[in-house]
Amino acid sequence: MSALLQAKRDAAESRLAGLRLPEGGSAWAKAAREDALSRLRLSGLPGRRDEYWKYTDPTTLVTADAPGAAVFDGSDESPVFDGIDWVELVFVDGVFDADASDDPALAGVEIERLSTAMQADIHWARDLYGVLEARGQVPVERPLATLNTACATDGVVIRATGKAAKPVNLIYLHQDDASDAILHHVIKVESGAELTVLEKGPAAARFNKVMEVDVADGGTFHHVRTQGRDHERRAVTHVFARLGTESVFKSFTLTANGVLTRNEVVIELTGDDAVAHVAGAALGDGDFHHDDTVFITHDAERCESRQVFKKVLRNGATGVFQGKILVKPGAQKTDGYQISQSLLLDDDSQFLAKPELEIYADDVVCSHGSTSGAIDEEGLYYLRSRGIPEGPATDLLTLAFLAEAIDEIEDEALAEDIRGRLESWLSRRRG
């Protein structure tokens, strides 16, 4: 065994030693955890020299002790998605808070706390928990997700059998400077059903979250999240999605601040004519490090995938994008699009991008592009010559830069909330 692998396995053991592994539960839950545990013991946890972590140092996501993060007071702005009617499920530092949550009654939707579901024989949860995560380990290992499957005690399982009347909103509160949270959600959108899941908040000082989403034939899943403005928070999140025939999956993430964020999205298009859109807008300042890592596999005909990621970076902030489109043999008429762009507001900031296409079918259209640039001086002068001062003119151009990502949000009210929030953040940070 190589020294590198040994180091990764040692890291896994030391991380596991610092965790209390869940006990009990039904046979399937135990089996899923044990399977994950043995996979984790083989793969180990990522280190700095991992190719997949070339641009992002995983050390603080891996260590047994989580670096703390001061709780941020966000009361100076209106609550995210204010005015939108939802069913809310509240987690405080990674623990479900039933008292703060709504009664999870929503027509056409079953909602259960993960710990409860794991005691029972809920066949659809059993068929997904750790299953999509395990499938997502090939061809690239994602051991932090495996760790999550092995150790998660909380989270939510949601099954939509019809058109959900309102979104389910997962609210992640951060109250303890030293919290280290693991959450695991399982979502099943049955054939023809429609569900929107919102997520908001920092969740904890350090947060490891996995969301497995299975969208059956003709199902629709929308996901919009904002990750919280706590400056010192760290997060590694994974979305594993499998899409059936003619299903739709759309996910958007807004990130501002956070010393370290790695958002991985792994999507498998397994049914013909499925659509997957993943988008993100990130605003980074100073020691902010934000990594979007996306892997989309086309394994059916006539599917469409879009990746639109935009980052605005200043004062030495770092943005990372690793995005891959894999088109398997036979996935003809694939339409794949990927764009990752950064707007660098100064010379200290950097954007590292690794766009990849791997195509084994001959009749496909795939395009990808990645750019890094400063504010357009000509545009700025034009706006100023019309009377718009430099600050607001820069904001206008910044919002314009982010627009393509935000436009990916289908629900206009949610998109407007994000736009308004960005606008006020930008104008406020000008002081």
Place this chain on the structure above:
Amino acid sequence: MLEIKNLHVKLEEEEKVILKGLDLTVEAGKVHAIMGPNGSGKSTLSYVLSGRDGYEVTDGSAELDGEDLLELEPEERAAAGLFLAFQYPVEIPGVGNMTFLRTALNAQRKARGEEEISAADFLKLIRAKAKDLQIDAEMLKRPVNVGFSGGEKKRNEILQMAMLEPKMCILDETDSGLDVDAMKLVAQGVNALRDAGRSFLVITHYQRLLDHIKPDVVHIMADGRIVKTGGPELALEVEQNGYADILAEVA
């Protein structure tokens, strides 16, 4: 209104001098035209007046109603009433034309200590002005100048001018790239704005625009200076004989 004295301008990055002692006075309510060969510095003059980066004023002055323009930021010049219709209007992807205009109008109002225009009043105003320039609702919604034809860009400049109601309007080759109908439309837009309190500086190569926007005074510019000033007949002379005779005469 506009008073330029002995203006010397060089490029900031290079030792290239472009304006070499330019004098020009435009009185309130008047239309002045500037004609001159390519490269004589006409666009540079308009950029320096509106505050574009990259130029260095080494001597001379430019005042708008007694206020030193050269001291002001571009947005302050705009708020003071200066407007430049660009020779090459800039495309701004992602910023809607309407949002842009409303932001600009309100920024100017704010700078002048006036109240912001309400959304409803703004809509009413822009619809009326756009109609005159045959700019449809679709064009108002599109990102600023993106995908606009040459003619559409120029009409959009005039729309901005009509909305912002500046007192000193500089038009840099607004007629270039326009067919006759579009030029008439633009000229009508300009003429509708003519007013005792508003002045125009119309930069053009062609007499034909001046058939529609009648100038009070015509200047010939060459090698960074105004070399000859006269009435509208000067434009006709250029049209017939080109610049050669005039340049020879003043040389």
